[in-house]
Amino acid sequence: MNPALIKPPLFLACLAPLAYYAWGAQADTLGANPIEAVTRGLGTWALNFLLITLTVTPLRKYSGWAWLGRLRRMLGLFVFFYAALHLSTYLWFDQFFDWPAIAKDILKRPFITVGMVSFALLVPLAATSNAFAIRKLGGRRWQELHRSVYLIGILTVLHYAWMVKADISKPLLYAVMLGVLLGLRVWWRVQERNRQLAGAYLPKPRGRIIPIAVKKQASSDGSA
Amino acid sequence: AKLAPGRPSAYSTTDSPTPLRHVTSYNNYYEFGTDKEDPARTAHALRVRPWTLVIEGLVKQPKTLGIEDILKLAPLEERIYRLRCVEGWSMVIPWLGFPVASLLKLVEPLGSAKYVEFITAVQPETMPGVRSRVLDWPYVEGLRMDEAMHPLAIIAVGLYGDVLPNQNGAPLRLVVPWKYGFKSGKSIVRIRLTDTEPRTSWMKSAPREYGFYSNVNPEVDHPRWSQATERRIGEFAKRKTLMFNGYTEQVGQLYTGMDLRKQF
Numbered sequence: 001m002n003p004a005l006i007k008p009p010l011f012l013a014c015l016a017p018l019a020y021y022a023w024g025a026q027a028d029t030l031g032a033n034p035i036e037a038v039t040r041g042l043g044t045w046a047l048n049f050l051l052i053t054l055t056v057t058p059l060r061k062y063s064g065w066a067w068l069g070r071l072r073r074m075l076g077l078f079v080f081f082y083a084a085l086h087l088s089t090y091l092w093f094d095q096f097f098d099w100p101a102i103a104k105d106i107l108k109r110p111f112i113t114v115g116m117v118s119f120a121l122l123v124p125l126a127a128t129s130n131a132f133a134i135r136k137l138g139g140r141r142w143q144e145l146h147r148s149v150y151l152i153g154i155l156t157v158l159h160y161a162w163m164v165k166a167d168i169s170k171p172l173l174y175a176v177m178l179g180v181l182l183g184l185r186v187w188w189r190v191q192e193r194n195r196q197l198a199g200a201y202l203p204k205p206r207g208r209i210i211p212i213a214v215k216k217q218a219s220s221d222g223s224a
Numbered sequence: 225a226k227l228a229p230g231r232p233s234a235y236s237t238t239d240s241p242t243p244l245r246h247v248t249s250y251n252n253y254y255e256f257g258t259d260k261e262d263p264a265r266t267a268h269a270l271r272v273r274p275w276t277l278v279i280e281g282l283v284k285q286p287k288t289l290g291i292e293d294i295l296k297l298a299p300l301e302e303r304i305y306r307l308r309c310v311e312g313w314s315m316v317i318p319w320l321g322f323p324v325a326s327l328l329k330l331v332e333p334l335g336s337a338k339y340v341e342f343i344t345a346v347q348p349e350t351m352p353g354v355r356s357r358v359l360d361w362p363y364v365e366g367l368r369m370d371e372a373m374h375p376l377a378i379i380a381v382g383l384y385g386d387v388l389p390n391q392n393g394a395p396l397r398l399v400v401p402w403k404y405g406f407k408s409g410k411s412i413v414r415i416r417l418t419d420t421e422p423r424t425s426w427m428k429s430a431p432r433e434y435g436f437y438s439n440v441n442p443e444v445d446h447p448r449w450s451q452a453t454e455r456r457i458g459e460f461a462k463r464k465t466l467m468f469n470g471y472t473e474q475v476g477q478l479y480t481g482m483d484l485r486k487q488f
Binding site for chain 1 (some may be wrong): 245246250254258261280310311357358429430450452455457458460461462
């Protein structure tokens with residue numbers, strides 16, 4: 001599969017949730033509290049895209065479809081896109097840019113605090129989602145930086161769970177899905193560690209071993 | 225079904241009422257699901273006839289009343305009240321009902337009665353929400369005796385001139401406009417007068433977040449969010465939340481000498 005073929009339609013599909021809320025707000029089909037519906041909807045989609053992005057690697061690994069990896073950056077950037085829109089709805093429709101009130105909210109409300117931290121952590125990831133940054137940072141450091149997406153996932157689910165009043169079934173469902181995706185990574189790491197300990201990466205001896213060392217050993221024995 | 229037109233009341237607000245379609249499509253009624261769109265979809269199944277209300281406890285004349293008798297108990301009044309939800313949104317609803325006091329006088333409360341407990345219906349076969357243990361069913365709410373006897377506290381049997389829709393708490397629903405919406409129990413089946421403060425469902429669920437009084441108070445935040453402002457359904461900008469939801473003049477004296485931060 002050629003990723004160049006799948007990217008444009010996928011890009012449009014990723015914009016569908018935004019289109020849904022934009023159209024709904026305009027046509028008044030989002031219910032009695034459209035502002036709440038938009039705010040929550042955009043937040044939910046940021047989290048959805050986070051889980052989708054985290055699914056790329058396992059899916060690629062188990063399906064063998066290497067081209068899937070080429071979609072990951074775009075999906076990851078949509079996490080940032082929806083998170084930024086979600087944050088904007090909060091700053092505008094909820095707080096009307098009342099900065100002292102916003103600062104108080106961030107400091108006092110745990111669910112706002114973790115949401116903000118989560119977004120702050122997303123910013124460097126979005127900023128380094130380009131070939132230049134990868135070259136500049138070097139693959140290893142880039143990868144280390146981007147592992148913070150695991151923490152972002154945990155904080156985002158926490159943000160959701162602390163917001164709801166009594167029924168945590170939906171945040172719990174997200175927690176389970178995130179748990180599976182993160183659990184897979186832990187499992188891979190354990191397997192990898194075991195492989196390394198078993199010497200999987202020691203250079204394999206090639207051909208027949210020329211027994212120089214053995215001979216040397218034997219000769220020194222002989223001289224003793 | 226139309227009800228007899230309610231007599232206008234001096235207690236009504238002049239704020240413009242929230243459109244009926246919003247009042248009936250955006251509800252917190254967890255027995256029918258925790259999404260606010262759920263009750264409008266599922267509450268049609270609620271069996272509202274026959275309906276009996278038991279009034280018992282510390283009273284001289286305990287009574288079991290059929291809904292038909294209750295509807296004839298007192299002339300219906302139209303009370304246009306603000307409703308402020310603890311979640312930070314509000315509506316204006318033209319209720320039809322009668323004072324809780326006229327119901328309680330009927331059973332002659334004893335001097336020892338200090339609190340009124342409101343117990344609501346549990347119909348597992350019609351209520352998909354009670355299968356999940358989100359709250360401790362039946363949903364229980366309570367008021368202090370003087371709060372329940374206050375003329376602003378009503379039992380609503382209708383809204384917008386019509387019989388109360390199921391999702392709004394048919395056939396009998398408490399309305400206490402100076403308290404957060406969850407204090408106004410829906411589909412009431414039992415009223416019990418007691419000498420001890422009732423343990424309400426929300427107090428059991430999250431005692432740190434929901435107190436017995438739960439008066440609307442912009443200065444006392446919910447532990448997880450501010451209560452300073454609210455979004456009136458249908459409006460874009462937020463409004464400042466008013467002390468006692470704007471009913472200070474009527475109910476303020478009920479709480480003189482109380483620390484509303486501690487007794488929240």
